[in-house]
Amino acid sequence: MVKFKAYLLLLLFLCKASATLATQQSPPKVVALAPHLVELIFEIGAGRQIIGVSQYSDFPEDAKDIPVVGDYQSLNIEKIVALQPDLIIVWQTGHPVKDVEKLKALGFQVAYSDPRSISDVPQELIKLGRLLGKQSLAETKAAELTTALDNIQQQYAHKKPVKVFYELWPDPLSTIGASSWPSSILALCGAYNVFDDITNNPYPQVNIEQVLARKVDLIIQPLSDNQSAKSGFQWQNWPDIKAVKHNQIIQPDADKLHRMTSRAVEQVAELCGQIDNVRLFYQS
Template sequence: MKLAVFISALLLSLSAAAQTDVDPRTQRRLVVLAPHLVESLFAIGAGDQIIATTDHSDFPAQASSIPRVGNYARLQIEQILALRPDAVVAWRSGNPADDLQRLEKYKINVVYTQADNLQDVASELRMLGKLTGREKQAENIANDYLYRLHALKARYSKAEGVSVFYELWARPLRTVAGNSWLQQQIALCGGDNIYADIEEGYPQVSLENVLDLRPQVIIQPTTHGDNQPETINWQQWPEIPAVNHGFILHPDADKVHRMTTRMLDEIEAMCVQLDKARQFYAQDSDLTQP
């Protein structure tokens, strides 16, 4: 009998010791305010720590069942407060600043993120790994991402240019420029954006000007969501080289627009397609831009 009591006490002691070894960061309850942050947290194995998120957080599939507490324009402050999260993970340029300030006034721990450059995805992964006690997983994924990114840069960024127009939005017609996220992707593949010199990241342009500039490649991303935006039917202008020679690319917007490792799959495919266009136009100088 005494032996049984001793063994029971020993097991309870071992169980308590094991519980103290659990990293408390892996138990943090998080409200995550951007689809790309949700995706990255799932990638490092911390998806089950997300207790609420915002609209359009739909990858991986499990993310679709997470409760929503707002969108890019407005957060539901009362609902977030009621959840009593250990931290709110915010996207500095993608969430309403006034709402984030309100959360801070209520003593909510707001953790800010901001990926401005392609390589920043790795830094963001490492930060999320530290936040959730998953440094090893995050470090492995970040290193793999940087290896692939540098390989693409080494292969394509110094290649001979091919002129590109990126149709971000049709009405009004908007494109990408400056040092925007999508412009960096074009440059990585060795593309020459016809509006790269504009400082504004996502400027409005005229259709007439695009026709005059006659891009060799048109990038027209597509989305698989319910609200498919209206796009331009470029086949109306066969005089554009991109139309005449069939170089209209349709990358997955959910991949290229989000700051995640999944983006590289689509960029790699885009680089290959731009390289095919580059080789095609190089075959005959009459096909190149004047």
């Protein structure tokens, strides 16, 4: 009986010690290889766990101090190996497959982020929360975003469509197809992407004659602090386009709108309001 009691006490001690070690375990160190990932990780309170980022990860301000280990063209494998992250999170379509596969072959744990539409952002938060031990806050933030998106959709669901040309890049002139991220945003606002009939390419190049033929009500020209062409396409040279004739051109913040984050949802609410003003302009 004495031996049994001693064994039981030892077992209880080992269980308690294991639980203590589990609670003291350090949170995973992560390399986040996309600006939207960095923003989302900071938002769920795990920013200090990031030890490496990709180029243009400039929000929030603290992200600028984290070492850059690659961009959309290539990853610096040597830098990443030297950092010894516990987890590498990559944008599914944002990096060369060969670089990601090399990291996996070296034994690193790799997770993927692949938001396709604005409605995917809440799920991205939840996924990151589970990976980084911040599930509770992530679920709270995700619920807030879902409510905000539902409210936007309800507000504009029955509005008269506004025909929009979305300028993704000025030279060569590029726009968005049906399966693109911005197209999901326009749908929330009750707007119609005039190149929505392009289903085989999310970001096609077009010419000015094609734009002229689409009878565009509004030109959306997102601009970024990081892009070289600050002014965008010179639409003033084409007054035959309806939107140009009536000066219906808006320039939202591309750094907010094109990143799959909570800031994008805030920017969408503002954009939908601007589109509604254009709708009222043509109805007056």
